[in-house]
Amino acid sequence: MSYVGPEPDGFDDFYRDDDPGQGPGGRRFRGRPALIALAALVPTALAAYLVWQVVSGPGESEPPQVLPAPGTSSASSDASPQDSDAKAPSAPPSKTATSPAAPRTSKAPSKPAGGGSGPLRGKVVVIDPGHNPGNFQHPADINRQVNVGNASKECDTTGTSTNAGYTEAQFTLDVSRRLRTLLQEQGATVKLTQNGDRAWGPCVTERAAIGNEAKADAAISVHADGSAAGNRGFHVILPASVQAGAADTRPIVASSRDLGERIAGKFLQATGQPPSNYIGGGTGLDTRSDLGGLNLSTVPKVFIECGNMRDTQDVNRLTSGAWRQKAAQGISEGIVSFLRG
Template structure:
């Protein structure tokens, strides 16, 4: 997601937002940064598919480079690495996948894959204004892409499928806000409602940034205190921060990726009050920008199936840690 799109206005003086990590995330990130040191010394991890993306228009979705040519039985070509998940066509659109027995039995997790691979075909629809509580914004955006044309919307959906498989193995009931089962969107206000109506115990919105080359790393976006119009985040600020800290710490530990070097003051955490997806949520929710698609080194990770599996694992383990307390 670029900072120049709807529901993601440019932050004011991001480097001035420096703040110390809380004790909880400090312990997790310190351990994870040791992994980052190893990562940096060895040149990072890759599965051989990174950077091999076919050329394409930045606005048009493209398949991940490591996508298998022939999906395994029970998977569609859109669920590469999905751990044997059933095809979206095998159940009604928006249906909640059945949960297994496990430590998260009874817990509901909503995964919000940012944007939609087909948004670029529906510019009029996604540009219409919707009410996000404090103000009005465009319904959605097309998202960003790597310089080689790997779309953010493809990335987020792939990671969402991987997370769904991991979380269902823990017994959670998992719902996606979109699964390539609708022509565009959903709009940012509907994305919030999906989590609210599911009475989700945790919601994570998946994104990848579109910042300048040289800007690297991930950051987790937390809701700020908002009580205006139809938005009231006061009840979710504290639990959302705990969720975000656990996601950030586990993301560092599992992926070896350092927190953003261009926003968040090195903490990997950023608080925002302008995002409709957070402002309208009544359940604990965070966004994660997994890396910068416009930086060559980050793009090599984001286009690697092996790294995306680590990203899904890190985020999922953060969710599990939050839900288990």
């Protein structure tokens, strides 16, 4: 995720709220000088995962997939709406939009796709591709404040990007579509909060509502961070216990942690991506109370920051189609593990 703020020297916000979204001038994290023995850094719940050996590294040969230009619609069977929150702790490229706002032309959420035979038959999963390629063209819309229970946040944010211009919104849509396919193959009914089929957004409040209304068995918001170069690795964001206004995460804190721990372990195994060296104390886990997508969720939900779009090593992975497939695979395996108990 990325935040709106200073340029590529800051730390990317996972979403402006939930779907992180600030710019390089967002929160900053302290990078760990060295990676300590993995088993020692990971909490007991992840110990079993972190000792797994990664047999093969990510493919780096495929060029980044170019998605439709911002604001345009991408044809896709089973198209669904998207959900995202604003990031709070990193500093990616400036997310302050400068384009004039255009009229909104959004579509109503489409029917969840999937529901075939397989081990996940009868299960509903909501995937939230962070941000939206068209957000930067609608500053007035995405910058308006919405209530996330314990605070007011931007409706949504633009997200971050690599120095070469590959945007977080493109990345999240690609990984989310790959993830949808994998889960459907397992028999799950899958719904996206947005699929590049709306001009901007939706707001973080709507992103959470989509999962709630679908009575999802699991929900995940996909992101990539925008922190300073040298900060690398992935981390999964878990909901803190929040009871304020319309937010009450107490019923989902434990189940969301279980979901997050399983995704973190499987993601590490599938991608070879190390846990973040700048947040989470080497565990690959972070708990937050400022993300609307989590605060307003009534179903088990987590966010995943797959890597830092401002770090050379991470960028080589994030821009590889082969690696993005591994990322989708790792997330899928974590969700399957959670849903099958």
